[in-house]
Each structure stands twice: as structure tokens, then as C-alpha cells.
Amino acid sequence: MVDQGPRAASIYDFATWEPVLRLLLAGRPQRQADRSVRVEGSIGLHGWSLALERRLPPPGRAAQVEDEREESDAVERVRGALADIGVDEIPFVAEIQPTGRTVLRLLGSSPAVEPGIGTRPGALVLVDGSLAEPWRRLPDPVPGAVAAPSADPGLLERTLRERLPDVVGATEEEIAAAEARLGVTLPDELKALYRVTRARWEDFGGDYEAAERVWEAVGCDLLDLDDLYVADAPSRYCPWEFAATEAVVTPPDAPVQGLVGSPGWIVFGDNGGGDLLTVDLTPGPRGHLGQVIMLSHEERTGAALVADSLTDLVLGRTVPEEPGSRHGHRPPAVALVNIGGLKSIQAAAHPALEVLFIGVWDGAPFSLAPVIGLPRLRTLVAYPGTLADPLEITGLTGLEFLKLGPEEWRVLLDAGAVPRSLSAAAIEVHGNPDPLPVVALANEILALWDRPRITQTVVEGDLGPLA
Template sequence: MIDEDFVLPDRGDEQEGAPESAVPAGDPDEAVRLFHSYRRLMAQILGYEEELPEPASEEDLAAVEDRFGVVLPPDLRALYGIADGDGDLINALFDRHPWLPLAEIGDQDDEWLDIAQEWQYEPWRRTVFDAQPPNAVLRSSLRPGWIRFAFDTGGNWLAVDMDPGPNGRPGQVISVGVDYTTEPTYIADSVTTFLRRLVEALERGDYRRHDESLWIDADLPQLPVEHATYSEDRPSLARAMRAGPRVQEVRVVDVEDCAFLAAVPEVRSLALSSKGSPDLTPLGDRPVEYLELDVESADLTAPARNRELRSLSITCVRPVELAPLRTVPNLWALDIAAAPVADIATVTQLKGLRYLEVTQDQWRELSELDDLPPLAVVGIHPHRPERDWPSSTDWVTSYDDPPRS
């Protein structure tokens, strides 16, 4: 059962703290100088100068700003005062990202995001990770304040971020799109800095000619910065330390001791598999938002101390008690289909729960209880599932009410 009106929680909406500086880092005068320097260098290298479209009018700029409810950063605004995008240039101004005319800003097809959030792809198991530098970009896949101004033609965009994180600046340049659904990528603190790096790379000779195009090596991220995934059999503290402190996703099997978590203080997505019953105490002070357990038995006391926990999947042999979860303030997704549950009625006390995955027998027992949480998505297995690991499920989706018996 799926409530079609349900909107997935956006982690970026929950981040607290305004940016330390509300002033954009870019300089419109420098951006214009860099623009002309870039064009001059390109003409020298190519042997000809490509023609630009006419400038955008002040009225067109004001209309775009009115539509989005934000003022464009002064440096990008100044560039539109030179040309309304880069037209049909072979060599796009922003290095293989054609610069969009104002008429096309906000006219993007976001089917990529709709697909990523379809329930058969189990978006509740995914975490949007923190970009580098930390807390500069809000942890969302897409936000209204991200104004996309250049396109790579493959489903990704450059955007000026007018809704930055607490350590960011308005007008910073980020990459968003189909390759960035789990981690938007910070590119530069401004369009000005982006252009400066391109110009400096051309001056150094850091480019390759590819037919009529130039591929510029400006040392800018082209794909999401690796958030570091630590995945291993029989993890150890020493090996985890080599993985680095910025590890945000951990998948490990044959867990005997969770001490390795001391070396990954920023882990946000954690999947643990063990033939035994490892001590989960180290989980209590880790910012884990998605937790997947495949163990002999699970004591949820320590994981429940983690106020960041949002999604939990449990596979176990012995009955598990859900009572500790009553103190978890942000838990909205729970998968207990592959676990015998000692206190199934506890589900009625998890008022923030919106996603629930259960067996037919578990749902039958729950449906006889009063005051269930306002569930938006219920996944019901005919029998206890045999889990692949990490977990995934092939769903048949129904938009009707769930079965009551």
C-alpha cells in the first residue's frame, strides 16, 4: 500500500543553522574580466573565436528572479549581461557544460529524480551523504534554491546554490542530477572562482584537444566526490582506520566486534552482518541514519540511543524487542519482515513511522490493534523473506488500502 501524496523526508530540510556569511563570494567585475580572458585564450588555442548570443535584458533577469523568488548571484548576473547563454558554441563556457539561456532555466525535466524515488528502488534504504567541505551543501538531491544554469547533456547540471548549508556561501557552484542523487557535489565558492580555475588551467596548458573541442583539466570535481565506502569481511579497527575518518557508508560481514566503528565517526549508512550477536554498543554515538542488521539476535538498546536514526532493517533468528525504539525521535522507516518480533504492539507507539515492511502474519496481528501510526507505505511479504545481503526486494505495488486480515 502506498499513499501517493506521501513525500519522502528530505534530510536537507532538517539541517540547522544559517550560513555563516549571507554575502556571495563572487565578484561581478572579476567574473567579467575572467570571461573575456577565457574567450581570448580559447580563440588563441582554437585559431578562431566563436560567436555569442545577445545579452539578456534586465527584464528577463528580473523575470527569472521573480519566478524563483531569489536574486541571482551578482557574478552570474553580470555574465548574463554579456550573453544570454552560450548558444551553439562547440566549446561551452563552463567546460563541457553548455550555459543555459534564461528562458531554459527552471525548464528542466526531473524524471531522473522521480525514478530514483520510486518505491521499487527502495529509496528509504538510501542516505544522502554530506559533500566536501562538510556542511557546505545541504544534504538533498534537489532543492528549489539550486538554480541550474549549465547542463552536461547527460542528466547533470551546474547550479548556483542560493540555499547553502551552514558552512557554505550563497552563489556557490554545485553539481546536481542523475549522478548526484545521493551526494550533491561542491565545485567552487562562486561562478567567479569556477571561471578563474578554467582560465588558470588554459594558461598552464592543462587541456586536451578532442576534435574541435577542448577538454580543460581545471582540477574541478567531475563526478561526486567519493564519500568513502568501507566494505569488508571480518572488519578490524586497524583496517577501518586506513579507510579514513570521512567514511560515511559501511557494509561489513562476519562482524564479531563493532570496535572498528571508532575509526569511522561520520558513518551515516551502516549494514552489519554476523552469524553471532555482536555487541552494538559502539552504535550509540555514531550518526547512523540507515541501519541494516543481519544477525543471530539484536539488542536495539544501543542503536536506539542514536537520535539520528531514521531507517532500520532487521534480519535475525531470535525474537527482537522493539521497545527501545520508542525513544528514537526521527525513525520513519522500519523493516521487520525478516525478524521474529517479541512485542509487535510497540509499532503502535512509533508515531513518526511512515514506512513499514512486515510479513502477512505480522500485518494481520497489527491490523487488529488500535491507533497505528499514520503509515504512508506498507510493504507486506506473504512469508518471511529470505534476504539477499545487502537487502533488496522486488515489489508489486498496490495503491489500495492494505489487507486487513
């Protein structure tokens, strides 16, 4: 771990942290008087995580701000110090001796480490700028794709003008400017829509009812012409740890490609619940050019077909999604082996396998032999204690992401066998172990790629005798 000495800022002043430490200490009434106490947590500008048992309000009264005043006052002292140095969040670990002597370690950030939970580091990005495979995937070409028979820009425009006779439409110059900004030629239906209304708030003169009439006429919360954007993969951000466990699969009968994002997905509205309405210019094998799809805010890949055309959407001729229609029947690209899933690695082995989870298991540890040599396996997540021989990982030559328990990582590090094919990695921990060895282990892995390590600053102080 990289140590840093105290600096001239209040965040490194023990008095700044003392109220928080006293609160955490008071929450440990079962501590033994002759042993040190470890407390930890994370405080940030937008929230905090502290292991405190909050007092319940008296019967018949709702919780009030004053009930947590002591906690919020203690935290605000730290948050003010964070704001002074322009830091968003800082995890910490403190070891408090029975005498009250305290060693507080403030864990710094690293551009190579994604945010984790509390004091645990998130994914370690070993290759700068790298992305998980699903986020690198581009659409497959569909040479025969054509617009749906129902697509009718003229009918669409006439219908909207009848519904919205007094709204302000976009000029051809404004539409051309939007195309230049996006780098995409807008489909004729989308141009027809915005010729009727450009959906700018200032055009409504502060009249919410006028704006709602536009949204009702179109069938969604319509974006301003200037706010149209392309839902490419980077627009659907996901941390490495989760992105690596996704898989992009498009069945041969799918109307929509199972992508993270596409340069041909043009977002023009939402359903009022955070799901994006999008015109699709890169449809699936059974889809139509210009169909309307919905990107769910609860999913990281794929989209659901809403209507075969924008005309259909405006006329209310939507297509309800059938359960499982986006995923179809296919050999699993993602396999989960655990007490509630597959019962063997052999059952998960398939040439299409990309992601292998080995989860909670109460039997003998597994051998990875059945999946060695699989051409597409790129992600392995294995809970601590589930691998018979961690060194078998060296046979998985295509891994780009690996998440293991500390002991399994130790085996690989000591043998000099950490796969060099990795772009990112993570450490799986259970329970409430001391986070400092986990951070030290993370730094060992980062060092193999000469990536910036997690720093720590030591601040010492005295809380007085604990008895």
C-alpha cells in the first residue's frame, strides 16, 4: 500500500474525524476492554456509509431530523473538509486501542480503481481506457433491412398537424443542424414529427398543458429537437465489474439486436418512467429500419420492440413484448454454477460460453478442466473456496476479467500466474474482514500492470480511555 504523510488540510486533522469515530465506537457496546477496536466506513459529498444502529423514534411518532442530528453534524464536519479539497468521497479504517490511541487510515482514490462498496475497492482497470467486450460490440449488418409497410411520413405529419394545429415546428435548417450534430441522417418519419413540433419548452410559453398535449399526441415524453442523442454503448455506462458479466446475443428471429448501444439508435423520448424511446436504424434480423424500440433503465443490454414504425407509435399501434422474446432459446452465453443453478462446470461448458459464475456452493470445489480451451470464455467470477486448483485459471487464455477471493488471488500472485490477458479484475470478499489487506492485495495486482495504486494517509490521535 502506498502511504502518504499528513497534509495541511482539515480532512487530515484528527479533530475533523473525532465525532464520527466516537459515534462508531459507541455503536460497539460488546467490545472487549482489553482489545483494540476496528471501525470503518465511507463519507462522501452525496452520502455516507457508517455501521450505526439508529435509534427508533418513540411509539406513535415518525422519525425526525433531530433524531439523527448527532450523526449528521459529525458527518457534515468531514464533508465540509472534503469539499475544501475537491474530493467526492473518502473511505477510512481506524484501529482504536483500549487506551484510546487511534490510528486512522484514509484511503485515497486511484484512476485505475472504480468505486466499490464502503472501504472495498471496486474493479481494478488494468488496461487504461479498456471496455468490457459487450461495450465494444458494434451492430451486425442487416443488408436486407427495410422500413415497415406501416411507415408513412405523410400520414404521420398529417395526423400530428390535426392533433396539434398551433405548435411550432422545426425548420429544414434546424433539422439539418441536428443531423450535423449527431452525425446521422434522420429517418423521414422522425423529420416529419419534428416538422410539426420541435418540442422546445420555450415554445410552450410556460404552459404545462400545452406541453402535455404534445406528449399525448406523440405517445411519449418527446425530447426537444436539440436534445436528440445517439444511444451508443458509452451512453449506457456500467462499471467493469458488472459490464464484464453481460453478453450480447441476437437470436436469428430477433427484431432487435441485443446490443448495449448502437450508432443507429436515436433517442427521441421516454415513457415517463426513465425508459428511452428510440428510433432503430440497425435492426435485428427480423426487424424493420426505423422501428421504435425501448431501452429499459433496469437493463444493461438489448431493447424491446415497441412499434414497427413511428407512424404506428403515433397511431397507437404498439407491439406488446412477449416474455423472453428478446432472449429466445439459445445455449447460454452466461452460466451460473451454484446451489440454485447448474450443478457442475461440465453442465456450463459450451462453445458459446462467455461468462462463467461459480457462486455459493456447499460441495467439493470445482475443477475448471471442462471449460479450458473454450473459444469465447472471457469472464470468470468464482466465490472464495469454490476452485479446487486456482492455477487451472492459466489454461483460460482468453480471460479479460477475473474476480476471485483473496486466497485464490494469493495463489496466482505467489506463482506468478496472474493471466496477462486481463483488462480488469476484482476481489470477492465475504463477511466483514479487515479491508486493509484487501486494499494491499489490490495494489499488488495493480502493480503488475504498473497502474496507479490506492494510497493511504495515516492520521493519529487520542480518544481517551475506552473503559
